[in-house]
Structure formats: structure tokens, C-alpha cells
Amino acid sequence: MNIEAYLRKDYITNLIKEGKRLDNRKLDEYRKIEIQKGYVGEKASGSAFVKLGDTKVLAGISMNVGTPYPDSPASGIMTVNTEFRPMASPHFETGPPGEKAVELARVVDRGIRESGSIDTGKLFIEDGKVWIVFIDIHMIDDGGNLMDAAGIAAISALLDTKLPKYEDNQVIRGEFVGKLPMTGTPVPCTSVKVGDTMLSDPATDEEYAMDSRLTVTTTTADMMNAMQKGGKGSFTDENVMQAVDLSFKHGKEIRKLVEK
Amino acid sequence: MELIKDGKRLDGRGFNELRDIKIEVGVLNRAIGSAYVEWGRNKVMAAVYGPREMHPKFLRDPTKAVLRCIYNMAPFSVEDRKRPGPDRRSVEISKISSEALSHVVMLERYPNSAIDVYVEILQADAGTRCVGLTAASVALADAGIPMKDMVASCASGKVNGEIVLDLMKEEDNYGDCDLPLAVIPRRKEVVLLQMDGKLTQDEFKKAYEVAIDGSMQVYEIQKNALLKSVNEVKIGE
Numbered sequence: 425m426n427i428e429a430y431l432r433k434d435y436i437t438n439l440i441k442e443g444k445r446l447d448n449r450k451l452d453e454y455r456k457i458e459i460q461k462g463y464v465g466e467k468a469s470g471s472a473f474v475k476l477g478d479t480k481v482l483a484g485i486s487m488n489v490g491t492p493y494p495d496s497p498a499s500g501i502m503t504v505n506t507e508f509r510p511m512a513s514p515h516f517e518t519g520p521p522g523e524k525a526v527e528l529a530r531v532v533d534r535g536i537r538e539s540g541s542i543d544t545g546k547l548f549i550e551d552g553k554v555w556i557v558f559i560d561i562h563m564i565d566d567g568g569n570l571m572d573a574a575g576i577a578a579i580s581a582l583l584d585t586k587l588p589k590y591e592d593n594q595v596i597r598g599e600f601v602g603k604l605p606m607t608g609t610p611v612p613c614t615s616v617k618v619g620d621t622m623l624s625d626p627a628t629d630e631e632y633a634m635d636s637r638l639t640v641t642t643t644t645a646d647m648m649n650a651m652q653k654g655g656k657g658s659f660t661d662e663n664v665m666q667a668v669d670l671s672f673k674h675g676k677e678i679r680k681l682v683e684k
Numbered sequence: 685m686e687l688i689k690d691g692k693r694l695d696g697r698g699f700n701e702l703r704d705i706k707i708e709v710g711v712l713n714r715a716i717g718s719a720y721v722e723w724g725r726n727k728v729m730a731a732v733y734g735p736r737e738m739h740p741k742f743l744r745d746p747t748k749a750v751l752r753c754i755y756n757m758a759p760f761s762v763e764d765r766k767r768p769g770p771d772r773r774s775v776e777i778s779k780i781s782s783e784a785l786s787h788v789v790m791l792e793r794y795p796n797s798a799i800d801v802y803v804e805i806l807q808a809d810a811g812t813r814c815v816g817l818t819a820a821s822v823a824l825a826d827a828g829i830p831m832k833d834m835v836a837s838c839a840s841g842k843v844n845g846e847i848v849l850d851l852m853k854e855e856d857n858y859g860d861c862d863l864p865l866a867v868i869p870r871r872k873e874v875v876l877l878q879m880d881g882k883l884t885q886d887e888f889k890k891a892y893e894v895a896i897d898g899s900m901q902v903y904e905i906q907k908n909a910l911l912k913s914v915n916e917v918k919i920g921e
Binding site for chain 1: 744745746747772773775776778779780783786787863868871872873874875876877878879880881882883884885888889892896
């Protein structure tokens with residue numbers, strides 16, 4: 425068990441009951457978001473370094489050529505992988521991805537996949553050959569809400585991605601034919617419930633105190649593409665609708681930053 | 685793909701209609717509690733072991749029991765054989781199922797111990813996480829482990845532009861959206877909620893209500909199955 429979380433839970437819960445947060449934010453306020461596209465621009469096809477308050481995440485995109493899935497022979501493929509590196513938190517360990525890393529990767533994946541934001545139809549090369557978009561997300565420093573930071577990093581990196589040149593059955597590294605064809609900007613926004621209060625963008629201490637979490641990925645002002653509830657608590661109908669409203673509201677703001 | 689014809693679905697169901705659900709309680713002899721659920725063409729078994737000693741030791745929680753739900757699909761449960769063992773999908777479903785069940789089981793009564801819930805998907809035809817959770821909840825009740833409430837689960841979704849309850853395989857594959865949900869029926873609060881596909885905010889509100897109503901119907905079936913299993917016990921046996 426996490427002793428730190430156990431010891432701090434009551435203090436944070438009482439603070440939030442009074443409508444206050446440790447860093448003086450409003451309940452529905454995000455921390456400052458900084459996005460640096462092309463952070464590791466020399467080798468990867470695309471990348472983005474995202475700071476969400478003091479949470480830091482780096483996403484990199486690798487473009488490879490491979491065989492399409494039999495049920496969609498004319499479409500490119502995307503995959504999302506996350507690594508909770510031990511450097512990011514005393515609670516992360518080396519070894520294969522744990523359930524938190526798997527869940528996070530799958531939620532980010534669903535948002536991008538279901539929104540159809542990567543135009544996979546344009547990633548067809550020839551019969552039996554398509555582009556594979558590898559989205560790898562590295563957690564660098566966990567200050568809470570890795571979910572949103574990772575989702576923002578992934579979509580920012582995709583918008584930064586260039587399509588490599590492919591000639592004579594070979595990928596020509598370092599030469600590009602254009603941008604990765606993108607059609608949308610899915611943004612996951614997370615709300616958590618502490619006691620009976622819903623708040624946006626939880627910091628680490630607030631994650632210790634939270635009972636449950638709801639992430640909603642929105643792509644336009646009226647389109648949602650993924651949702652995930654986590655944690656051992658429950659939500660009332662009002663909680664759910666409030667989280668959805670908040671996600672649409674913040675999604676709109678964050679989309680502007682990502683598309684800049 | 686045309687999934688709705690003359691206001692009816694491929695299997696003749698209306699928009700808010702569940703598939704046939706049959707629940708059997710106490711089907712295994714070794715497990716403390718168990719349940720078998722047939723739900724449309726899904727066949728799912730759940731078993732509960734514990735409270736028992738927690739291994740490995742570092743996972744022990746001195747304040748309460750830890751509930752571990754393991755969701756596993758049999759290789760033959762789907763047409764294209766599933767590679768045995770955990771994959772990313774089953775790891776995710778195990779995690780959210782564990783969290784949903786942890787909300788209702790009175791874990792604080794059994795510090796340092798483990799409660800293990802095993803969900804085996806023997807035949808899959810869409811909605812297996814909801815079927816698994818429904819079975820797991822009945823198995824926990826059958827085990828006599830103190831719970832604050834049941835967990836009842838059902839999905840809704842969007843098919844050919846219509847919001848419908850309890851997607852079958854074809855609707856899941858070719859529909860526009862899937863929204864699995866689980867409630868604790870007495871307080872009508874949500875303990876599992878996922879969505880993937882395309883929904884507007886208004887469509888979501890509708891799909892959410894439809895899934896809650898479906899879950900409440902599932903709860904009645906769970907309750908009846910449990911009552912029947914208790915009434916069947918004869919003194920002296």
C-alpha cells in the first residue's frame with residue numbers, strides 16, 4: 425500500500441470539502457499547459473514534450489512499413505504504447521507495463537482511433553504494405569493526471585509528424601514527403617471525485633484522495649469518442665454529466681493549444 | 685451495414701430490449717461462491733475464492749482486503765482463436781472490474797487478505813465485460829461475502845443512428861458506438877463506465893439512461909437467481 429497516500433488522504437479531502445485546493449486552483453481549473461513540438465526532432469518522425477503543471481510527458485512517433493490487418497487491407501495501422509519509467513515516480517518499477525500503464529495506453533488509443541483522427545486510408549502504400557504509426561509515450565515526471573498529459577502529448581506529436589519517403593521497398597530516413605494525414609484533434613480531459621466534489625486535472629495529492637476518476641475524450645464542440653471511469657468509487661448521474669460538460673469545455677481550450 | 689429493419693434489430697429485438705439472460709448460482713464445488721451466466725450467445729462462468737491469505741506479501745493492505753478480479757477469455761470463445769494468456773484488453777477489463785466490485789464488497793472486514801474473483805469467458809458474443817461483472821457479483825453474493833449492494837451491468841450503444849440496449853456481436857462490430865456501464869442498483873450510482881465510438885452530448889445522455897435502465901433489469905434477474913438458489917436449499921441435505 426501507498427503510505428503517503430494513506431496519510432494525506434483525509435487532509436486533502438477536508439481541504440477540498442471547503443472548496444480549496446493545495447495549489448489555490450479553482451475546482452474546475454487546469455494547471456498551466458506547455459507544449460513543445462519536435463522536442464526530439466532528429467530521429468523520431470514526430471514528437472512533443474508536454475508539461476501539465478509539474479507533470480512531464482514525452483511522446484514520440486515512429487513510422488514503419490508493415491503488413492495491414494487482414495480485415496482492413498487498405499488501411500494503415502496505429503498503436504499506442506506507454507512506459508511508466510521509474511524515473512517519473514517512487515511508485516513506478518521496472519519491468520513489463522502494469523495495469524495502470526496498459527489502461528492509460530488503451531484510453532489514449534481509443535480517443536485517437538475512434539475519432540478517426542489519423543487518416544489511415546491515406547497510409548496505404550501497395551498491396552500488402554501500409555504505414556504503421558507507433559505512438560510511444562514516456563512518462564518523465566508524475567505530478568498527477570498522466571492520462572491527460574499523455575493524451576495531449578500523443579496528439580501533439582501526431583500533428584508534428586512527417587511522413588518519410590518510401591522508395592524501392594525501403595524507408596528513406598531523414599527524407600520526407602509531407603505531413604502525416606490528420607483530420608481531428610482528440611483531447612482527453614479528466615475529472616475526479618474527492619468526497620462529493622468533482623474537480624478537474626488532479627495533482628498527485630488529489631489523486632491520493634480521489635475515489636474515482638472519469639476521462640472523456642472530445643474531438644469537436646459536440647463529439648465525444650472515448651470515456652473511461654477508473655477508481656473504486658461511484659458516480660451519481662450529476663457527477664457524470666458534470667464531468668462530460670467539463671471535458672467539452674476544457675477540450676475546446678486545450679485543442680487550441682495543441683493545434684497552435 | 686443494415687442492422688435495423690422496420691424498427692427491429694437483427695435478432696428481432698426492440699431498441700430497449702435485453703437479450704435472454706439465464707443465471708445459475710453455485711455451479712462449482714471447490715469455489716466459495718460461483719455463478720454461470722448465459723446472456724444471448726455469451727456463456728460466462730465466475731468463481732470466488734477467499735477471503736484468504738494474500739500472496740505476494742507486499743500486496744497486502746493492513747487496512748482492508750484486496751479484491752482481485754481476473755477476466756480471461758478462453759481461446760475457443762471466439763471464431764478466430766484468441767492467443768491464451770493475458771493481453772492488454774483483458775488486463776484493462778480486469779482492472780476496471782476489480783475497481784467496480786471493490787466498491788460494494790466490505791473489504792475493511794478482512795485486513796491483509798485477498799478476495800479473488802475469476803471470470804472465464806467460455807463463449808463470447810459482445811458485451812462480455814458486462815456479463816462477467818454480472819456473474820462475478822452473483823458469485824460474490826453466493827460466497828456469502830458481506831456486500832453493500834450488487835453490481836449490475838449492461839451496455840448500450842449506437843447502431844444505424846439509433847440508441848439501443850445490449851449490443852450483439854454484429855452491432856458491436858458494425859455499430860457506431862459502445863457504452864458499457866455498471867451500477868450499484870440501490871443508489872443507482874455508476875461504478876463502471878466506458879465509451880468508444882462517436883456520440884454527441886445529447887446522444888450520450890440518452891445512451892447513458894438506456895444503459896442504466898438495462899442494468900436495473902439485469903439486477904432483477906440477478907436477484908431472482910439468488911433467491912431461487914437460497915429457496916432450493918433443503919434442511920437435512
